[in-house]
Amino acid sequence: MRKSVAYALLVLLLWAALALPYARRGTPRAAAESLPAAAAPPAEGSAAPATAESGADSAAGTGFDAACRICVLVEGQRRSMDLRRYLTGVLLAELPERFSDACFQAQAVASRTYALRSDAHRRHDPAALCDSASCCQGWLDPDSVSPQRRARAEAAVDATDGLVIRCGGKLIEATFFSCSGGRTEDAAAVWGNDLPYLRSVESLGEEGAAHYRDETRIPLSEFRAALTELDPAVELEGDPALWIGAVVSTAGGGVEEIRLGGRPFRGTDLRKRFALRSTAFELRLEGEEAVFTTRGFGHRVGMSQYGAEAMARAGNDFETILKWYYTGVEIGPAER
Ligand SMILES: [Zn+2]
Numbered sequence: 001m002r003k004s005v006a007y008a009l010l011v012l013l014l015w016a017a018l019a020l021p022y023a024r025r026g027t028p029r030a031a032a033e034s035l036p037a038a039a040a041p042p043a044e045g046s047a048a049p050a051t052a053e054s055g056a057d058s059a060a061g062t063g064f065d066a067a068c069r070i071c072v073l074v075e076g077q078r079r080s081m082d083l084r085r086y087l088t089g090v091l092l093a094e095l096p097e098r099f100s101d102a103c104f105q106a107q108a109v110a111s112r113t114y115a116l117r118s119d120a121h122r123r124h125d126p127a128a129l130c131d132s133a134s135c136c137q138g139w140l141d142p143d144s145v146s147p148q149r150r151a152r153a154e155a156a157v158d159a160t161d162g163l164v165i166r167c168g169g170k171l172i173e174a175t176f177f178s179c180s181g182g183r184t185e186d187a188a189a190v191w192g193n194d195l196p197y198l199r200s201v202e203s204l205g206e207e208g209a210a211h212y213r214d215e216t217r218i219p220l221s222e223f224r225a226a227l228t229e230l231d232p233a234v235e236l237e238g239d240p241a242l243w244i245g246a247v248v249s250t251a252g253g254g255v256e257e258i259r260l261g262g263r264p265f266r267g268t269d270l271r272k273r274f275a276l277r278s279t280a281f282e283l284r285l286e287g288e289e290a291v292f293t294t295r296g297f298g299h300r301v302g303m304s305q306y307g308a309e310a311m312a313r314a315g316n317d318f319e320t321i322l323k324w325y326y327t328g329v330e331i332g333p334a335e336r
Contacts (some may be wrong), residue, residue, distance in 0.1 A: 063161035063162060064161055064333070064336065065083040065162060066082050067082070069083070070082070070119055071128055072086055072128065073131060078126070078127050083115065084158070088150065090137045092149065092153050093138030094137065095107055095305060097152075101152075101155070102318050103321070105156045105159055105318035107303075107308070109163050110165065112164055114137060114176075115128060117174070124136075142154075165331055167328060172197050175187075175198065175303075177296075177297070177301070177302065177303075178209060179212055180203040180280075180304040181278065182204070183200060185254055185301050186198065186250060186301070187199075198301050200251040200252035201324060203304045205307065209306040210297075211297035213294070214293070214297070215292065217289045220240065220288045223274075226274065227260055227265070230269060230273060234263045236260075245259030245262070246259050250279070252280070253295070254267055254281075258283065267279035267281070276294050277297045280295040302325060307325070319331055
């Protein structure tokens, strides 16, 4: 009798762990939020190979990541290391310590994909990539942090050992950023090239991010000089209230183009020129200042780290998170 009850419980638990993440696909957040916490799937979902946290030591010598070497520019110096060490350092640099395991795992898979694709293209020939977060991916020497902090990052790398993201059989450009401000951006809107898996998607629950909303104030004289430098034909005379014209928005709620002083300016150019947090901005003139109110932080294309964390906290596993932010992709083992 007892045995059959235990068996029924086991079957129920297995079903909850395996079936629920898939049943939720499509609307991961809403459904996950309605689940009781106990029914949330374990972070190491069914897609992960058998290198869970407890097996971290054995995975260190046997997994794909440990066997794969990568050349990285660290503070300008070429350093060769195994992919496991590299990815551990990326997680330490890229994510706040308080973020959830599923978010760490999603970041590990995105960063592994990014690194292997960069390796194929030799982004910093002969090195695969550099340690700058604004150029490639941030990297922090795992030896420079506490053993506990390092072990936690390593566990996320090991739990996803060798897993990468593909679209149409090819490694994707797995871009990511801090916070979108509510919606991510199409790749074409920011870089001009259309990639089917980098499409604008909703990204909820980011309100806690430091730069969810931000303000950049520029003295009017500097604003005028900068615009004139970008386009000498701009006419910024007379009443400043008439300087700001029509705005063309992107699918992700960014500024594709804004007319200023009778001339069109690209949102990406203004972001660069005025060091704005993102291209999702509103502009107003206030006294002797131009005021940009921005939403989000970063290029806003691909996976939002704060959005991924919100999904993880709602009970989604790393695979569900990745498939939310990268449209129409598959997740599977890398080829040796
Ligand atoms: Zn770089």
